[in-house]
Amino acid sequence: MRGLLVVVSGPSGAGKGTVCQALCRRLGNIHLSVSATTRPPRAGEEDGVHYFFVNNEKFQEMIAQDELLEWARVYRDYYGTPRGPVTRMLESGRDVILEIDVQGALQVKGKVPEAVLVFLRPPSMEELERRLRLRGTDSEERIAKRLEWARNELEAMAKYDYVVVNDRVEEAVVKVEAIIRAEKSRSSYLSGPRT
């Protein structure tokens, strides 16, 4: 049986990273896809583990050769999901999680209609702002931009299959786990992939 492609998306600060990591610990057969990016590594980030760090030229080549399942420009940096590794994992029967932003999620749904889209939302804009400051990686100007983006991204929610409020991480993880289990009983999943 082919694996399930799960996209966990939502505004920056919604807690995508925390939820996805907890999911991978709880579920055995799931693999977190590694994105490619042109942005420089943050402290502690390893190439091939957190991201594939590539230069701008390489990234443009990947776009041109349709090697990306989705890609987006965020500020001056590019982010994308290499298609090959994802396809190979799904075909070997493993589930794959993509932890990506809203632009990317909708691209994936366009290219892979059977992908399951989960929108992770912060309980409120106030809580989102608090989390972004707590993270301490962004300037005030960037935080303001992220909040403006988040407001736009909340409007994209209706295009997602599922919406999970990330108030308490453990509860959000249990909900996404139930979504993954349920999707494996979908008649459309059981009758085989359309792509």
Next chain:
Amino acid sequence: MRGLLVVVSGPSGAGKGTVCQALCRRLGNIHLSVSATTRPPRAGEEDGVHYFFVNNEKFQEMIAQDELLEWARVYRDYYGTPRGPVTRMLESGRDVILEIDVQGALQVKGKVPEAVLVFLRPPSMEELERRLRLRGTDSEERIAKRLEWARNELEAMAKYDYVVVNDRVEEAVVKVEAIIRAEKSRSSYLSGPRT
């Protein structure tokens, strides 16, 4: 928040009754809808608990007044789901399970598009036959008819949202529970009922 309408359906002998009862024990806020029927009570069945036992005239009146969410004639008996109690429970925020046959399930989907249809299937036709004999309530002729029906009903599976194989009851119950939890995170459910 309005409750969720879950239809658990499948061939006679698939284990609908056992799975639905176990679900109601596990989940607090779910209520098993009581059907109306014209068939005589079996030993131990109570009016208003297992079924509303009504005569043929009363049943025809309920059909005429559109008081049934679905109804079907099985052999010479009528079965149906009174609409009023279901609507009231959903509006009060409780989830409702309908344990009904395939004909009825597809009618419900037609009338209530947001209903979640779960097809419970036996692991094999051989196992189904074994279960029907074990139950000891049907004649040989009726068992043969039920098996013929079951073959037709398996073809209806693709029209369901979910398919759960009832091999081991506990596993089937866990799967249906995940389906119910997941459906509560559906963006279409969260954005409100269409009816």
